[in-house]
Amino acid sequence: MRFFYRAEKAPAAVVEAASLARGEKVLAFARDTRAGDGQRWLLGTRFALHLVTPGEESVRIGWESVQAADWSQDEETLTLSEVGEFGSPRAAYVFGLDDPVLLLQLIRERVTASVVLQRGYLIEGKRGFKVIGRRSPAGGEIAWMHEYDAGIDPERADVQKAAQEALVRARADVGE
Template sequence: MSVATGERVLASAPLIGGEGVVAGTREALYVADRRLPWEQVEAASWDQDSSVLTVSEVGAGAVHRLAVDSPVRLLQLVRERVTASVVLQRAVPLPLGSARVVARRAGGGNRDVTWFVEYDALADPDDPAVVALVRAALASARDDLGDA
């Protein structure tokens, strides 16, 4: 596995039964032959009984399930880097359910903010009332960050 120029691996976990590793740098997580910038990683968990590392991408992104050996340091890095990428989170109460407006920033001195809206299972993102509430919450959050 090779990482992008200027990056260095801070933690990794070997894949079980095959060649390769899952690795993390200051800027990204390398999983399944993909480079995922930290602001694109929603969460990671490890099932000790099955030795499966599950990495989910933000929003409706992919979910990667990989058999790995002892990813303790890697999970610590994921937790730290994902948390560090969150600039703002704001709950949005909806007529049914709720949503969250989330602003995330890439590492490495990048000042660009990426915005996401996450809906719970009860929310209907196509409902015009929901669209209006989320649009207003997103505008307010962007204004609060000076990210017009």
């Protein structure tokens, strides 16, 4: 009978290639099965998701920069997109994960924890925008953004005015 569970660890060479900040520890990890040689890894820490391919520079995505992370059970793929500027393409990634449970749980928990405030406002019928404030788990300033529903033009004067007023209220609500 086994009383203690010994968790697997990410391969040491992969963790070393990630160039983690001092004190940053891998909490969950998975190998990307979609990478041709199977050498790309996803390492989740308290502060960020690290995309690591040994021999290449790793990519660090802070949890506060993750716009969406969608898991497809049927295809066993994780699609992750980063926050971006309106009208500009967002960085997006697709990973195949064969043992994703712990990493998916960590992604959900850390992205959710980065949201300080999210509030929706209607402009036309059921369409409008959200004011979102997010902060890195490491602390620091709140990053503010607007997310517009399809069909809402952020260049319209009335939308800009409503968005600015909503941002002022949101900042006041969190003491900024």
